[in-house]
Amino acid sequence: MELTDAGLIARVLADDDQHAFGELVRRHQSSVRGLLRQLTHTDIALADDLAQETFLRAYKNIRSFRGEARFSTWLYRIAYNCFREDARRRKELVGVDEERLQAEHDPRTVDPGLLHDLMHALSLLPLHERTAVVLCCQNGLSHDEAARVLDIPLGTVKTNVLRGREKLKRTLAAWGPN
Amino acid sequence: MIDDDTLDRQLREAAPYIDDEGFTARVMAKLPVARREPRWLRAMVLLGVTVLGSGVAYLLSGGGRFVREGMVQFSNFPIWLLLVFAFGCGLVIGAFAVIFAIRKTPEVRDLVGLRF
Numbered sequence: 168m169e170l171t172d173a174g175l176i177a178r179v180l181a182d183d184d185q186h187a188f189g190e191l192v193r194r195h196q197s198s199v200r201g202l203l204r205q206l207t208h209t210d211i212a213l214a215d216d217l218a219q220e221t222f223l224r225a226y227k228n229i230r231s232f233r234g235e236a237r238f239s240t241w242l243y244r245i246a247y248n249c250f251r252e253d254a255r256r257r258k259e260l261v262g263v264d265e266e267r268l269q270a271e272h273d274p275r276t277v278d279p280g281l282l283h284d285l286m287h288a289l290s291l292l293p294l295h296e297r298t299a300v301v302l303c304c305q306n307g308l309s310h311d312e313a314a315r316v317l318d319i320p321l322g323t324v325k326t327n328v329l330r331g332r333e334k335l336k337r338t339l340a341a342w343g344p345n
Numbered sequence: 346m347i348d349d350d351t352l353d354r355q356l357r358e359a360a361p362y363i364d365d366e367g368f369t370a371r372v373m374a375k376l377p378v379a380r381r382e383p384r385w386l387r388a389m390v391l392l393g394v395t396v397l398g399s400g401v402a403y404l405l406s407g408g409g410r411f412v413r414e415g416m417v418q419f420s421n422f423p424i425w426l427l428l429v430f431a432f433g434c435g436l437v438i439g440a441f442a443v444i445f446a447i448r449k450t451p452e453v454r455d456l457v458g459l460r461f
Contacts, residue, residue, distance in 0.1 A: 185376055192372050197363040204363075215368065222372045285359050305356040336347050 172238040179229055188229075192222050195239055198306060199246050205301045206250045208290050217253060221246040236315060240308060244316040247298065288338035296331035303328050 170178075170187075172194070178187035199221055203214035224245050225232075232241050289297060302313040303324070310328065314321045347355075403409055419427075 185373065188376070189369055189373050192369045193365060196365055196368050196372075200363045200368070201360050218368070219372055219375065223375055226376055285355050289356070289359075300356070304353045305360050307357075332349060332352060335352060339347055339352075 173234060176229065176232065176234075176238065179226075188226055191225075191238070195242055196222075198239060199242055202243060202301055202306065203246055203250060205289065205305075206247070206294070206298060213253070217246065217249045220249045224249065236312060239306075240312045240316060243302065243306070243308070244318075247316055284339060285335065288335050291338070292331050292334055296327045296334070299324050299327035300331035300335070304332070 170190070172191060175187040175191050178184040179191075196218065200214055200218045203217045203221075204211060207214045207217070221242060225242055228245075232238065289300065292300065298317060299313060302308045302316060303310060308316065310321055310324045313328075314324045317324065406412055422430075
């Protein structure tokens, strides 16, 4: 029978079981790397470096995981903090402005395929809106969980998701309801 | 215009599963070496070092002569000074205990808004 995340965490805590932690990494690597790829504008190498740092921090601080939130939510929070620290170091913590977003709306420059366009449009959102949309709409976190991950008020998360969605819809308006 | 549900569904579909491709192995290779020594060994080492230190201190202090003389001098102090001294010691130890408790208890740490 496959152990739950809680069971694996208990093994790590009790016996410093690195195999159990490895299983946790295997389970969550895709979503954590996916989130970081979105945050880093699909800079895969940087995203994977940050994901690696995320899991190393998670291992070192696993005793501070209290089990109140899902393990994945806790990981997202660490991942987001890793990204923020790295962005501060690189002084790149800036969003894309509305003009750039509008400029990218030109249908002649849009590649075929809704999903491709969607990811492209997503990458053009300002960082705070992109992060909220990725967490809530793509990874299925509740607004409350996203607020905890991002360490911002619940209302701000709701606003960011709403604005992000509206911009995505405007960008993809040409695709119609289906 | 696309509705919210369709947008969310498309967003989820647009996020493909990322194959591990050695990622987990790279993380595992960077994990700090797991502590393997049993807890009783750690306790025994601490106890041994404490006993050894006490023995050395006893021998170096002339069979505890300095300690005895210190206690005699201490007993000649006025009672109020001893009380102040005891209170001060309690205060220092209590402060260290509170700091240790905050560091070890996430709930308290969150309550007081501290980050360690």
